[in-house]
Amino acid sequence: MAKVRVGVAGYGTIGQRLADGVALQGDMELVGVADLAPTLAVQALRERGMPYNLYLAQGGDKRIFAEKGIPVTGTFEELADSVDIMLDASPGGAGAENKKIYEARGVKAVFQGGEHNSVAEVFFHGYANYERGVNKNYLKLTSCNTTGLIRSVDCLDRRYGVEKVVVTIIRRVADPGDYHRGLTNALQIDRAPSHQAVDLMTIMPHINATGILVHTPVTHGHMITVVVSGKSKITKEQALEAFREHPRIRVVSVAEGFLGNASFFKYARDLGNPRGDMYEIGLWEDSIAESGKDLIYAIYIPQESVTIPETMDAVRAACGMQTSGQEGTEKTNQYLHIGSYRQEGSHALWNSYDR
Structure with missing residues (x-):
């Protein structure tokens, strides 16, 4: 079975962690991340050797990235053309605008808690209502x-x-x-x-x-x-x-x-x-x-990272990778090594990081 192709819009506090989370999923492929400006997070990405492809968000100036030696793979639209689903972690309100791009390309999307509920078909939580998100196009995470x-x-x-x-x-x-x-x-x-x-x-x-x-x-x-x-x-x-x-x-x-x-x-x-x-x-x-x-x-x-597992659950539900909450959440937990310390005596959460 082919891996689900995933893009991340916004490489800020949540977007960085979403990218890392997707990279740990054995049945997902992180195509790239998109951002508007060479923020400290993006500069750190360059210093790490650009483990993820970077795409230019709408309104961004490629010349500014070039001045800092940060390679840009393509445009935001090109990223959207290359994925099955987008994880939108852009600033509140920008996700609703980005949705127009996703709709035009038939691309699914998961929005973070900062967007209005109206942006999505389902207000989603991996444990409480996973089945409602199965095969839906647009899901929104809780805060x-x-x-x-x-x-x-x-x-x-x-x-x-x-x-x-x-x-x-x-x-x-x-x-x-x-x-x-x-x-x-x-x-x-x-x-x-x-x-x-x-x-x-x-x-x-x-x-x-x-x-x-x-x-x-x-x-x-x-x-x-x-x-x-x-x-x-x-x-x-x-x-x-x-x-x-x-x-x-x-x-x-x-x-x-x-x-x-x-x-x-x-x-x-x-x-x-x-x-x-x-x-x-x-x-x-x-x-x-x-x-x-x-x-x-x-x-x-832990406000910066707690929603990452549920976002992985949302990808699984929206793309029909697993159709029950038990199967979907267990798969996410497996790839993120959640709870592994109970069996292994050590916290193996990140032993695949930057693979």
């Missing part, structure tokens, strides 16, 4: 917080049944290296309900969800506290059993040294993961508690 939140809620819902969810999201204000939010020493609250709770109900309409979001002046990850009301009482032991079996949830404890968001980022770096990335969400065993019928727990969201 990083929503992706991780749904993983944990879906995990409990599949096994025990969930009726209601209430979340508090402690949101990092910007990605590492970003300056556009300014230098701050304050917390900022959004109006309730948070869009993550609304998005969860869009993906899982049988669950009632609401929540509050607080912006915090940090960069390494979000934290979410979750209150779950089950169809029947879910005990801490039951929840812990389910969470520990989920490939994309890493259960940790304070006693191990996981004191907060920075602990996860440092651990991922100590593992040797490029950029300090981690595909799993973190879930503190110590945070799981019962309150009457309800259950509470806290999760960590």
